[in-house]
Amino acid sequence: MSESSRTAVADVDGDRAALVAAASDLFYAHGIQAVGMDAVRAEAGVPLKRVYRAFRSKDDLVEATLRTRDADLTGSVRRFLAGRTQDSPAGRLLAVFDWMHDWFAEDAFRGCAFLNAFGELGDDAAHVAGPVRDHKRAFRALIRELVGELGLDDVESEALAERVYILANGALVTAPVTGSPATALEAREVARVLIEAATHMPTAAPHGRP
Incomplete structure (x- = not known):
């Protein structure tokens, strides 16, 4: 060249x-x-x-922004988890909600860009629906990966992963409405109860948080 x-x-x-x-x-x-x-x-x-x-076209640009945001968010949460290697498996799973709390506290936080885009343009917009589904699949896979560290059998692991995944997405929808990063901590507490019910073991309190 x-x-x-x-x-x-x-x-x-x-x-x-x-x-x-x-x-x-x-x-x-x-x-x-x-x-x-x-x-x-x-x-x-x-x-x-x-x-x-x-x-x-603008459609191509929209898709590129979503793909880039997916890479940025995935990298952010994985870097956060990389700093929590001394946590128990349950603590690492709950750390996702700690990461969400920090994200929700940012001044620029306006909810989940992927849910916002899908809600605005819908399933018919392939340049939006594709990246949104890919992002949510990647996030679900991350949750499954963390749940897999708990040592549950396949059925229990899959059920817990799906519940935690839905809980996290619920917090993403709720936080922009409440305007409070504490939404993530409320979701964390629900996740803690789900984990304890699945593992029959108590989990540690959040680091530096009630």
């Missing part, structure tokens, strides 16, 4: 990153349909003639 070709590729990659970052913030704050490409272009500082070189 020539030097000019490498420069062109780098320019497109840079434009894509800038547009995704700008669009992700704007879509999350205002909704996908309310934000036009001109607003994204202005926020990203990318010239109009280069916008559609980076993304053929």
Whole structure:
């Protein structure tokens, strides 16, 4: 590849990153349909003639923002769990709700971007429905992975994982309405009761929290 070709590729990659970052913030704050490409272009500082070189359509940009947000959130929760290696298996599972509490406390928190997008555009929008389902499948897989550390049999493990997964998503829906990060701690307490019922063992109290 020539030097000019490498420069062109780098320019497109840079434009894509800038547009995704700008669009992700704007879509999350205002909704996908309310934000036009001109607003994204202005926020990203990318010239109009280069916008559609980076993304053929707004739909492509929407999908890219969701895929990027999925990678960011998955990386965030896994880094958080990596710092909890000394916890018991039950503590690591409950730590997901501690991570959610920290997320809910952020000033920019507006709920789950994936649920927001799906609620806004619905199942018919493949560029939204696909990334949303992939993200939720990945989150369910993470919960199953953590539940698997508890040593339950397959039936009990699957049942507990599904309940904790639904509980976590319920907290995601509820927190923007309550406006309180404590929603995550309430969900954590319910998860603790579910874990104790499944394992017949008491679990430790949250680290530094009631």
